[in-house]
Amino acid sequence: MKSVPDPLLGTVIDGRYRIHARLGRGGMATVYKAQDQRLDRSVAVKIMHPHLADQADFVDRFHREALAAAKLSHPNVVSVFDEGTIESDNLHDTTYLVMEYINGDDLRTALSRRGSFSLRMALEITRQVLSGLGNAHQAGLVHRDVKPENVMLVQGDGLIAKVTDFGLARAMAAARSTTAGTVLGTVAYLAPEVLQEEVTSRSDVYAAGIMLYELIAGDVPFRAETPIALAYKHVNDNMPRLSTVAPWIPSSVDSLIGLLTAKDPAQRPANGIVARDRVQEVLNNLDDIIAKRRIAVSPTDLEHRSTPAPEDPANGSYDTRSFTPAHKTALLTAPPETKRRNSRGHELARQRSGSNEVKSSTSSKLWRWLIILLLIATSAAGIFWYFTAGPGMRMALPDVTGRQEDAAVKVLEELELTPVIDHDYSDEVREGYVISTDPSVPSEMARGDEVTLVVSLGVEQVEVPAVIGLPQETAEQVLTSSRLTADFEEDYSDQVPEGNIISQDIPAGTEVDHSTTVTLTVSLGREPVTIPDVSNETAEDAADILKNEGLDVVTEEAYSDDIEEGLVISQSTSGSGYRGDTVTITVSLGPELFEVPDVYGMSRDDAEKLLNDAGFEVEFDNFLGGVFDQVRQQSIPAGELHPAGTIITLIVV
Structure with a gap:
């Protein structure tokens, strides 16, 4: 197929x-690889596909990756330098990111090329990945898609692993696992809780543990025919132990992988930093462990092996891409020196056999010309077949956009094209139907060429975050970052401060279409009211009047010589106030009563003093001139209760 030149090559973005x-x-x-002409350095520029540029949810996800990665500064995280939009007729104002340029392969490419990594190198790569993830966890971010494709390897004085692609990263407080029933991330590395509940930093630790197993064994621990079946294995199946495949694997490595991939998140390290330290412990003790393991190997361990036990299994790696599990077992137990010796032996045998030598015929020139003519005729026939019926035959790529996935695949396979399925969300194309193809129509194809079908996952679902109690501006930002739209109403609140959110019309945790409008009620603060004057009202009426204004009422009592019993003497406040304020009312008990003392038989002066001290007024009525100076009668009997100031008349004889 004649390649179409990339229109971006040689262009300058944003000057x-x-x-x-x-x-x-x-x-x-x-x-793309690009040159930053301002700072004179190589950078990587990530440019959104043009057909996604007009879809706000994809642009937002792209922007979210920039924000997530820009928060991080760590030697094991790919740095993001810049973000912008290309204003071009050809690219439809496409969004781009400028990132650190990594002069190396991603971990998937390296693993595919090598087959597996040495034990030491696998642990070191995992340690660095966890260190980068730990930096993200400390910043409140969960990566959510940890896998070899998202780890870059930098070759230098030493191998450096850098975590990249934070396109699925979300804040821990808002991270959830599913969106419309579709798990975000790669099923082969997803922790059980991601498929059932929510994503945490421990979910990233699980994915790193699966990756460590794969780096050593050359394959992931679980495989299945469908994503659902694979997810079931992650939830229900026990993690296989590497030592059952390769007995030389130290038990500490099995234990480490078991710790990182525990089914219960609470049993795993809390974050990447804690997990990194556990990996470092195993690395620190690796030499002693291997030395002890080498001594412990018995002849029976070697009985079914095609090669001897490894001299140092920590430093060997093998190409396991085309091998069966049994072959992989043998390779995992084979030292690298043996593999290299076998390769050199095959080469020497090939050279000695003369298989590369072309023995020239010493027959006549006629035979030589006949052979040449035969070769020319054969080549011409081959070329004719190649371009008419063979792989070189050209065909137009059919337009399968809008078709159901299986139907589109069938069309391509009937033309002997190779369909590759990718998935994405779409607001316009229903779930299971083709959104677009790469390459797009019109394009000329050859048999066997790959055609990527982007199949719709339907309208993307997002989880409504909890914003009650947050300031209005913050709540709006939280909803916007979740690709939801905020609408506002106002109301008074006794509990929520002015400007903060009282309530949301869609409960937190609800799954809805992205860009759904969530109505938030914003607090105006406490509602102002006028506190009425309830003086001289009965206690019951006064309380009703104040409560009708939304006020709380506290009742106290006091004696009053002026206010009738049961009526309000006074209140703690009146005039301006707020709903919910407390007003204290003082209710009259009437005048205070005192007990009249018994003064019978007392002298005039003593009786007067005793009554005065009790609060009463005294008048006298002398009988026979009062010569005996003794009280013989009092107008109010002793023991009765009367208000202070009551006049009591004494008869003195």
Whole structure:
């Protein structure tokens, strides 16, 4: 197939980034190598696919990756330098990211090339990945898609692993696992709780543990025919132990992988930093462990092996791509020296056999010309077949957009094209139908060429975050970051401060279409009221009047010589106030009563003093001139209760 030149090659983005080469293409974007002409350095530019540029949810996800990665500064995280939009007729105002350029392969490519990694290197790569993830966890982010494709390897004085692609990263407080029943991330590395509940930093630790197993064994621990069946294995099946495949594997490595991939998240390290330290402990003790393991190997361990036990299994790695599990077992137990010796032996045998020597015929020139003519005729026939019926035959790519996935695949396979399925969300194309193809129509194809079908997952569902109690501006930002729209109402609140959210019309945790409008009620603070004057009202009426204004009432009592019993003497406040204020009313008990003392038989002066001290007024009525100076009668009997100031008349004889 004649390749179509990439229109971006050689162009300058935003007057700064000159595009030099295309590095790779993913489901959302294409990555290019570019030169930052302002700072004179190589960078990687990630440019969103043009057909996604008009879809706000994809642009937002792209923007979220920039924000997530820009928060991080760590040697094991790929740095994001810049973000912008290319204003171009050809690219439809496409969004781009500028990232640190990594002159190396991703871990998947390296693993595919090598087959597996040495024990020491696998642990070191995992340690660095966990260190980068730990930095994200400390910043409140969960990566949610940890896998070899999202780890870059930098070759230098030593191997450096860098975590990249934070396109699925979400804040821990808002991270949830599913969206419309579709798990975000790669099923082969997803923790059990991601499929059932919510994503946490421990979910990233699980994925790193699965990756460590794969780096050592050359394959992931669980495989199944469908994603659902694979997810079931992650939830229900026990983690296989590497030592059952390769007995030389130290038990500490099995234990470490078991710790990182525990089914219960609470049993795993809390975050990448804690997990990194556990990996470091195993690395620190690796030499002693291997030395002890080497001594412990018995002849029976070697009985079914095709090669001797390893001299140092921590430092060997093998190409396991085309091997059965039994072959992989043998390779995992084979030292690298044996593998290299076998390769050199095969080469020497080939050279000695003369298989590369072309023995010339010493027959006549006629035979030589006949052979040449036969070769020419055969080549011409082959070329004719290649371009008419063979792989070189050209065909137009059929337009299968809008078709159901199985139907589109059938059309391509009937033309002997190779369909590759990718998935994405779409507001317009229903679930299970083709959104677009890569390459797009019109394109000329050859038999066997790959055609990527982007199949719709339907309208993307998002989880409504909890924003009650947050300030209005913060709540709006939280909803916007979840690709939801905020609408506002206002109301008074006694509990929620002015400007904060009282309530939301869609409960937190509800799954809804992205861009759904969530109505938030914003607090106006406490509602102002006028506190009425309830003086001289009965206690019951006064309480009703104040409560009708939304006020709380506290009742106290006091004696009053002026206010009738049961009526309000006074209140703690009146005039301006707020609903919910407390008003204290003082209710009259009437005048205070005192007990009249008994003064019978007392002298005039003593009786007067005793009554005065009790609060009463005294008048006298002398009988026979009062010569005996003794009280013989009092107008109010002793023991009765009367208000202070009551006049009591004494008869003195």
